[in-house]
Amino acid sequence: MNGLLLVNVGTPDEPTPAAVRRYLREFLGDGRVIDIHPIARSLLLNLIILPLRPRRSAAAYQKIWTPQGSPLLVHSRALAEAISARLGPGWVVRLGMRYGNPSLATALTELLAQGCQRLVVLPLYPQQASSTTGAAIEGVFDGLRARQSHPSLSIVSPFYDDPGFLAAWARHGQPIIESERPDHVLFSFHGLPERQIRKADDERCQDQPGATPHCLTRSTCCDDIGGQNAACYRAQSFATARLLAERLGIPVERYSVCFQSRLGRTPWIRPYTDHVLSSLLAAGKRRIVVFCPAFVADCLETLEEIGLRAREDFLAQGGESMTVVPAPNADPAWADALVALIRRQIPSPAASEPADAGPIKSTGTRT
Secondary structure, three states, X not given: OEEEEEEEEEEOOOOOHHHHHHHHHHHHOOOOOOOOOHHHHHHHHHHHHHHHHHHHHHHHHHHHOEOOEOHHHHHHXXXXXXXXXXXXXXXXXXEEEEEEOOEHHHHHHHHHHOOOOEEEEEEOOOOOOHHHHHHHXXXXXXXXXXXXXXXXXXXXXXXXXXXXXXXXXXXXXXXXHHHHOOOEEEEEEEOOXXXXXXXXXXXXXXXXXXXXXXXXXOXXXXXXXXXXXXXXHHHHHHHHHHHHHHHHOOOHHHEEEEEEOOOOOOOEOOOEHHHHHHHHHHOOOOEEEEEOOOOOOOOHHXXXXXXXHHHHHHHHOOOOEEEXXXXXXXXXXXXXXXXXXXXXXXXXXXXXXXXXXXXXXXXXXXX
């Protein structure tokens, strides 16, 4: 029996300050997410974030909560069901959230109880980062650490340039672009602190004799991807935007790449989404369409941060329209694309591939 573990970041159980506080304590208490000294992280979390943020975040969650629950969880569960139906009886599919419920530990326990001898882990993050992909992989390893035996493990690589991923976004975005006729298109990705980008680059320099620091050393460092920056989150984000713009027929002068969701006062990767929106208004761009292709399921960041708050600010400053393209969520074409990705990267007879397709291998990358 083969097991597929889909991993996403997580969500509070309820849109209440108490539930959000529990979630944030686990999420922001992770050293991969807030990568500062443990004592400093504890002080920041317990003296500043947890006393102030849960009430504000709960109010934001309340605006997007559905009768079925958190949109992220609802869409992720539907996607898991769609993939399970496509993979067939030889597979057991479970969803595990890195933080919150259903937990990774619960998902792993259920997969192993079903007798899964091979486990495929698919982090649902298109672009690679230590705080997302790395945290997901670490959580899986932690869940298996205490076992005397464990299944064969394969990790699916980030899919920022996967044709099926790009096609799923284009499928959703093309009709909106045709109907809205925007002055400009925005590709807004989740942000990261600059220090995390530099840390990852320093590690690659240590691994590759003769390499010198590359990330954020010049304004054009992400204009191309390959070699030293092939695993860089910012470079992968720019590559996603370029490839998606090409599919949609958007010329380079009619789209921008930016980064949202800053936390704290330290520098995060630029340009910032709110700054870009203000600049577009100043340049006379009044009709905007926004893609958020760091997310495969709509969530607080897409629905509330961009779809409500950013849109409200844009219109209040003189914009005419700002339309956010829905994430692929559990779209059938997206489920098909993920199944194809699994079968392509993890070739085996059980995945309906030819028996001579080659040995099973881990496709994980350094995070």
